[in-house]
Amino acid sequence: MIPLRRILIWISGASAGLGAALAATIPFENAELVDISRRGGTPGAQHVAADLADPESWPLVDKDFRQRIEAGDPELVVFIHNAGTLTPLGSADRVDTQQYTRNVLLNSAAALVLGHSFLSALSGRNCEQHLIMVSSGAAMRPHEGEASYCAAKAGIDQWVRTVGLEQRHRSPGCRVISVSPGSIDTDMQAELRASSPDEVPVSQRFREMEALGQLAKPEIVARTIWSLLDRDLETGAVLHIRDVT
Ligand SMILES: NC(=O)c1ccc[n+]([C@@H]2O[C@H](COP(=O)([O-])OP(=O)(O)OC[C@H]3O[C@@H](n4cnc5c(N)ncnc54)[C@H](OP(=O)(O)O)[C@@H]3O)[C@@H](O)[C@H]2O)c1
Numbered sequence: 442m443i444p445l446r447r448i449l450i451w452i453s454g455a456s457a458g459l460g461a462a463l464a465a466t467i468p469f470e471n472a473e474l475v476d477i478s479r480r481g482g483t484p485g486a487q488h489v490a491a492d493l494a495d496p497e498s499w500p501l502v503d504k505d506f507r508q509r510i511e512a513g514d515p516e517l518v519v520f521i522h523n524a525g526t527l528t529p530l531g532s533a534d535r536v537d538t539q540q541y542t543r544n545v546l547l548n549s550a551a552a553l554v555l556g557h558s559f560l561s562a563l564s565g566r567n568c569e570q571h572l573i574m575v576s577s578g579a580a581m582r583p584h585e586g587e588a589s590y591c592a593a594k595a596g597i598d599q600w601v602r603t604v605g606l607e608q609r610h611r612s613p614g615c616r617v618i619s620v621s622p623g624s625i626d627t628d629m630q631a632e633l634r635a636s637s638p639d640e641v642p643v644s645q646r647f648r649e650m651e652a653l654g655q656l657a658k659p660e661i662v663a664r665t666i667w668s669l670l671d672r673d674l675e676t677g678a679v680l681h682i683r684d685v686t
Pocket residue numbers: 453454455456457458459460461477478479480481491492493494495522523524525526547575576577578621622623624625626627628629630
């Protein structure tokens with residue numbers, strides 16, 4: 442019998458929204474899926490219970506990357522860093538300090554640290570490797586009331602461009618890309634629509650989009666993200682979903 446090839450996939454935030462849709466639409470039959478989130482409960486996934494806004498959780502994820510990669514000879518390894526939060530929505534001078542700090546730790550720091558852990562765990566491995574960072578249009582456009590979120594996504598994009606240059610010197614190297622998924626009908630969107638138009642003016646646009654049925658279904662976006670694995674993209678590419686659909 443021909444042995445099945447070993448495929449390892451980690452998705453952060455696979456417990457809800459786009460992450461859950463990514464977990465439900467994996468285009469491989471025999472992949473070993475790991476959800477990194479607080480809630481877990483994702484069908485077919487193993488759960489690394491982690492509050493990624495707490496730096497003490499990051500070594501747990503690092504260990505999971507290393508243990509699973511070392512436990513066998515994976516042929517394909519994928520990490521989609523999707524977990525993120527808008528909380529607390531509001532101007533930087535008015536929001537709660539503790540919530541704001543958690544936002545920075547999750548959206549900015551965890552992305553860059555877990556990205557590093559993944560690359561480090563794969564260093565020297567001879568297998569196909571993909572790291573996909575979920576970004577946002579907010580990386581390019583400043584949205585009042587979302588300062589730390591906008592800055593985090595812009596930082597992720599620049600990290601991807603830079604690490605992409607580094608990975609071109611590696612063979613095989615990891616293909617590192619970021620993708621803005623567009624406006625999707627998830628809990629995050631509902632939180633945005635519920636915010637005050639005075640504090641978060643862009644929320645009005647999303648209320649209108651929802652009323653017009655213009656928010657994308659998470660499964661459709663998820664399938665497009667999976668299709669990126671087979672596309673001829675340079676490592677370090679920063680994409681918007683509308684450019685690849
Ligand atoms: N929805 C949109 O329109 C939109 C637009 C642009 C970009 N995005 C990006 O797409 C990604 C997914 O967003 P979504 O709309 O699917 O959001 P969502 O419905 O709010 O889901 C967020 C996911 O992130 C996880 N998460 C949040 N805080 C976490 C923490 N402290 N530790 C670990 N996991 C945490 C949640 O899991 P637990 O609660 O179980 O921990 C959940 O699975 C995000 O990176 C977001 O910035 C979304």
